[in-house]
């Protein structure tokens with residue numbers, strides 16, 4: 267009989283493709299554990315008969331912010347199930363580390379607190395951002411001071427106490443795109459944070475273009491099924507260590523069941539994003555040619571999010587859908603539609619909202635995995651409930667923006 271079979275998987279010899287990482291990252295040790303599905307560790311605390319060793323682990327975490335060596339002492343320090351999701355997301359974004367949080371807003375809060383704790387309270391940001399991100403920066407709830415600018419104004423807006431430049435591209439909800447590389451250059455030594463929730467690492471990896479921090483509402487495409495709330499920051503290990511310390515101090519941890527669901531979501535992320543994007547592109551083509559639609563927004567990089575402005579009453583479209591789910595949020599297997607001025611961007615002051623392109627007739631749709639003909643039929647009947655455009659005869663521009 268052969269000698270014992272090695273329980274250690276052979277080291278990867280070459281970088282793996284994104285689709286492969288999506289399925290395997292964060293799971294590399296499973297075969298050696300004799301497992302197929304990742305185990306879920308629901309422990310809130312971890313027993314130890316050796317208080318001196320526990321004290322050392324606590325000191326090490328307080329000093330370094332590194333993931334604890336051995337049992338995590340307490341679930342606010344670390345969780346092995348969530349850590350699998352963090353490992354996998356970091357791999358997909360092509361960076362050393364990721365730190366997961368209870369929601370996207372908890373993740374953004376931790377970034378702002380981490381920079382403020384380093385004496386860098388000033389943020390430069392470009393609108394539009396997701397409405398609650400805009401509010402968190404602007405309301406000063408965390409002691410942040412924000413300067414809003416356009417991409418060309420970033421370099422001039424940076425001050426000695428600027429700790430962060432923040433953009434979202436494609437933007438929520440207008441799908442406006444920003445040249446990440448150009449902005450990263452303008453940032454100089456100030457870290458650029460890109461909210462990559464809409465694009466996902468399937469379509470865009472901001473760290474490859476000079477961004478230093480990537481933010482996700484994991485609730486959206488990463489989870490992918492509308493049943494898990496979470497947030498995650500991908501970055502280098504030095505900043506991840508600070509984020510873990512902030513997470514420990516403020517308690518915005520991701521529940522391990524959510525960590526499990528997010529890891530499971532990642533495995534189908536590339537397939538879901540590509541399939542939904544194909545349907546979105548087809549809907550964009552049809553909407554662009556439709557006389558009931560004033561304008562269609564769709565980013566050059568593609569994706570499954572579309573926005574469009576109607577001539578008629580946008581609330582009637584929301585009331586009229588029968589297959590598409592009339593709900594805020596995005597990135598689920600089912601299609602969702604919402605009116606940003608009423609919901610996702612309600613919290614942004616009306617003038618700022620309008621000035622950043624979030625008009626009252628704008629609708630945002632997250633295209634899911636239904637058959638595109640069924641989606642089109644539902645959109646058509648919902649649009650038909652509204653009045654036909656009078657503006658069209660006045661020769662107002664029709665058609666898509668943003669590269670279409």
Ligand code: MET
Nearest residue numbers: 396438594595596609610
């Ligand atoms: C609570 S409103 C928004 C949820 C989500 N971030 C969205 O843009 O739809």
